[in-house]
Amino acid sequence: MAEDNYSDNPVYRLAALDQDFVLGDSMRGARFLMEYSKAEEFLRRERVRSTIVAFGSARIREDGGEWQSRIYNAARTFGRIASERGGALCDGRQWRDNVIATGGGPGVMEAANRGARDAGAVTIGFNIQLPHEQFPNPYITPDLNFQFHYFAMRKMHLAMRARALVIFPGGFGTMDELFELLTLSQTGKGHHMPIVLYDRNFWTRIINFEAFAEAGMISLDDLKLFEFADDPEEAWDCLLRCGLEVPDR
Template identity: 80%
Template sequence: MAVDDIISNPAYQLAALDQDFILGDAMRGARFMMEYMKTEENLRRERIDSTIVVFGSARMHEDGNAWQSGIYNAARTFGRIASERGGALCDEHTQRNNVIATGGGPGVMEAANRGARDAGAVTIGFNIQLPHEQFPNPYITPNLCFQFHYFAMRKMHLAMRSRGLVIFPGGFGTLDELFEILTLSQTGKGHSMPVVLYDRSFWTRIINFEALVEVGTISEGDLKLFEFADDPEEAWESLVARGLELPPKSFPY
């Protein structure tokens, strides 16, 4: 057999360059680790110390009906307020705190990233690869726009640096993220953080939290894991009142 035939065989290819090998079942654990490290290195390079995570429906549009556009504009305003006052604006030598982070898609996610951009701050998008591809919204800082294959790793990065969570109205994905964060706080498996549910009328209509207490599946104290807010300023003040850590001299008022 000729040497050329041998070295052209996939078995001879360097493991790091062999896509069939890297994307095979045996390397799933390594791919999981790679998704963690690539994102982590970029976040460290951009000096991201902490985040405020904003969740909400991808179906809220600026030009939608009155309620949808109201939610979109509220998320945009909140993104600006949090970026101006939370420590995302800093010089080139200090850590960035309370940077707005979203799932990276349209709707509420776009609005919050857009508000951060309005303030002149960096802002993060943790996108997920889906069968019907989700494209990142245009307001994410390019060096902080990530794409994940694994939902679990995406969730991990959303939670790791988060010091506050504001959840606007949304569907299955939003509910999934809400209950995961509440469960982490309830069980002590994650660090405690203030959680604000935006638009009380929506959340109390969709979820009967008190009924969960009545039937004994959660305790009365679990209702203190979150608060409601009905305007962006109230959402920000709630985060601060519930312990959101602010760097010295981070806000202009």
């Protein structure tokens, strides 16, 4: 009788070691859970309790002209200020608070991560796998440099530890993140967090927030969900005034 060659049959493979199975349609829920659990494990390992999230365009360049350079340097300065004063600096035995977190890419994200590194703090990058390559910027702490396949899980990790948002000028991706987090605050589905839009002229030119209220699409009180700032120190002061908690160390 011929010997059964069962070891070559993919059905016989251990499920956890069967890449074809793990990456198949039926395991999408499990992959979603894995993306949550992996990032959560490493964030806890590095004792990250809370974050300040900096959003903004990947197209902003330090050498991209006067306006782009000003935005880049403002994001870098803010990243340093928040890291120095917010509780991100510790000896590794305490919980870290208000750690700068970004989407991990270039532009504003790079600048904010860079400012945190200037302060000597750890800093997080939540990268997303895209059809065209996105490379993490070099200022992310290596043990906090994550990559996600699912936008939804990436957004969840950006939001769940966030205690404040500072949103610099950006495009569709920045708008998506801004309105999703404004909706969480508006509906009470997320915890309260101060939101600062950096560069008032940009934001009021791009979005007519008052028109939402005038049309009855939002309430006037919803316009209090965010503030504007035109200077990194002003942005930090706005966060404190709107309730950002800073540990006493």
